[in-house]
Amino acid sequence: MDKIQITLLSIILGLFSIIVVYYIQNFELKSTKKNTFLIIGCNNSGKTLLFNKLTQKPITSTVSSLEANYGTIHLPLSQASIGKPFQLIDYPGYLKYENVFRSLVSEINLKGVIFVVDSEISSFNKQINLICVKLFRMLTITESVPNGVDYLMAVNKTDLFNSLPISKIKSSLEAEMNKVIESELKNNEDDLTFWLDYMPFSFERTNGNIEFKTGSVLKDKYSDWTNWLDERVVNP
Ligand SMILES: Nc1nc2c(ncn2[C@@H]2O[C@H](COP(=O)(O)OP(=O)(O)OP(=O)(O)O)[C@@H](O)[C@H]2O)c(=O)[nH]1
Ligand SMILES: [Mg+2]
Missing domain, CATH: 1.20.5 (Single alpha-helices involved in coiled-coils or other helix-helix interfaces)
Structure with missing residues (x-):
């Protein structure tokens, strides 16, 4: 050679x-990359209680979570004994989530997001801006995936007498999303211009499907949410 x-x-x-x-x-x-459903939302909305019930962990009185909880559920829940395993992550409400969140999402195969909202009037009014900021940041990640990712807006604590009706929650969030999008577009240096196509914002405009459903984790009334999980697996 x-x-x-x-x-x-x-x-x-x-x-x-x-x-x-x-x-x-x-x-x-x-x-x-594990097939994963993510539970997110603001502090005290009921994420960990929901996570514990879905993963059949012992129910103790919950404290504000300091780190994410990881568990497994078998879907469809209606036939869990023959179901396939999916990872479930309960992501704490208060953490500085942005960077951590982006890297977390890149490490999993995200099948859907359960966004738990506390519908009690004073909590909702206090948290509305933070809910929309979280939603904006999360949607910025998931809307870049082809066809987006589906969200369940799990409107929780409907057992409370001062729980807001779902229609009011949805319309208030839509109005607040418009304000959040405008201010994020002004302040952020990243390229977020694709958000202009979503204005005026409505939950029907996103690529991923966003559905609002009421429930009460405390009273074990959240079958609409478990049906939503099952539908993601039966008709992915
Ligand atoms: N009345 C009522 N209380 C609920 C319901 N779901 C959860 N809670 C209560 O709300 C409180 C907070 O629940 P957690 O599950 O710890 O909330 P979290 O979203 O995990 O909160 P962070 O970990 O701080 O982000 C607890 O005292 C729960 O018992 C509900 O459907 N109705
Ligand atoms: Mg928690």
Whole structure:
């Protein structure tokens, strides 16, 4: 073999090993990403209680979560014994979530988001801006996926006498989303201009499907939410 042949052979072998390493890495990444449903929302909305009930963890009096809880559910829940395993993550409400969140979402195969909202009037009025900021940041990530990701807006604590009706919650959130989008577009340096296509904001405009359903985790009345989970698996 002359020098040219040796050089050519080394280049071909080099390229071949790069391709092999690339495929192995990609295969590993794909195969280790777990199919996941994420529970998010503001402080004290009922996320951990819902997580504990869905994963059949013992129900103790909950304290404000300091870190995410990871568990497994078998879907469809209506036939859990023959269901497939899905990861369920309960993400704490108060954490500085942005960067952590983006990297968390990149490590999982996100099948849907359950956004728990406290419908008690004073909590809702206090949290409305934060709910929309969280929603904006989360949608900025998930709307970039083809067809988006589906959301369940789980309107919780409807057992309380001063719980707001779902129509009021939805319309108030839509109005607040418009304000949040405008202010985020002004203040943020990232390219968020795609949000202009969503204005005026309505929950029907997103690529992912966003559904509002009421429930009460405390009173075990959240079958609309478990049906929503089952539908994601039966008609993905
Ligand atoms: N009345 C009523 N209270 C509820 C309901 N669901 C949850 N709670 C109560 O709300 C409080 C907060 O519940 P958690 O599940 O800890 O709330 P969280 O969303 O995990 O809160 P963070 O971890 O701080 O983000 C607890 O005292 C629950 O018992 C409900 O449907 N009705
Ligand atoms: Mg919690």
